[in-house]
Amino acid sequence: SQTIHQWPATLVQPVGSPLSLECTVEGTSNPNLYWYRQAAGRGLQLLFYSVGIGQISSEVPQNLSASRPQDRQFILSSKKLLLSDSGFYLCAWSSGSASYNEQFFGPGTRLTVL
Amino acid sequence: AQSVTQLDSQVPVFEEAPVELRCNYSSSVSVYLFWYVQYPNQGLQLLLKYLSGSTLVKGINGFEAEFNKSQTSFHLRKPSVHISDTAEYFCAVKGSARQLTFGSGTQLTVLP
Numbered sequence: 001s002q003t004i005h006q007w008p009a010t011l012v013q014p015v016g017s018p019l020s021l022e023c024t025v026e027g028t029s030n031p032n033l034y035w036y037r038q039a040a041g042r043g044l045q046l047l048f049y050s051v052g053i054g055q056i057s058s059e060v061p062q063n064l065s066a067s068r069p070q071d072r073q074f075i076l077s078s079k080k081l082l083l084s085d086s087g088f089y090l091c092a093w094s095s096g097s098a099s100y101n102e103q104f105f106g107p108g109t110r111l112t113v114l
Numbered sequence: 115a116q117s118v119t120q121l122d123s124q125v126p127v128f129e130e131a132p133v134e135l136r137c138n139y140s141s142s143v144s145v146y147l148f149w150y151v152q153y154p155n156q157g158l159q160l161l162l163k164y165l166s167g168s169t170l171v172k173g174i175n176g177f178e179a180e181f182n183k184s185q186t187s188f189h190l191r192k193p194s195v196h197i198s199d200t201a202e203y204f205c206a207v208k209g210s211a212r213q214l215t216f217g218s219g220t221q222l223t224v225l226p
Contacts, residue, residue: 034213043218044158044204090157102148103206103214105157 002027006091006106013113019064019078021109023091026072031093033074034103035066038088050074051096086113116141116209120217127195128225135190135220141209147188148206148214149179158204164188175199200224 003026013019025031035047046059048066056066063082067075074091088110092103121136139145146165150158162173169181179190188205205217 044216046213049213088155092158102146102160102163103158105150105159107157108155110155 002093002104004091004093004104004106006089006109008109009107010110011112013081013111015083015113016080019076019081019085019111021076021089021091021111023074023076023106024072025074025093028093028095029071030096031072032096033068034092034094035074035076036090036092038090040087044090047076081113083113086111116145116207116211116215118205118207118215118217120203120205120220122220123218124221124223126223126225129197130194132193133191133195133199133222135203135205135222137188137190137205137217139186139188139205139207139209141186141207143210146208147179147181148208149173149177149188149190150204150206150216151175152202152204152219154201161190161203195222195224197224197226 005024034049036044050056050068064078088108090108091106094103117140119138127133148163149161151161152158162171164171164181172178177192202219202221204219206214
């Protein structure tokens, strides 16, 4: 069966510090991968998605970036965090071959920028 | 373009009462529809999905939803809720866009 992992689970970082969040998927190959952010009291905001190694689409311009160095690894990064980057970050995957794009979510990372 | 509107941001309901969470969508093509549930500090879990066929879809935890094409709706229902159903619920649609589009969420709070 497929599983999706995210780490760390929680993170507290000062403004201006770098960020690296990691997501890995097991039990599937060639998945579509997604990064979402949930700010307090708000819905899901799609940040990035990837249909293959090295292929990243950005949905929202910001100081975050994403990379996909391996088929089942998706990384969210920032060189300098802002206060507004605080939130709950979710990684998700969907089958690359399915037309309906049902997404499966990881447990999330709670990021607090102070 | 595709979009999803969840009409209620907060729905309080007493335990063992029925509940309906409303979802309307807009799309220029045929759609696939989903409901997800999110418990505090957790990821989203799929409750149910409509891909084709019967318009009444049954999901986990006793939830069901009905696809109504003429009203472009996909409302979620449960005949009797429990305290453990307290969570945020998201409706999502896949139409012409490459990705799912999520609604803004409905916080269901079940009161004792």
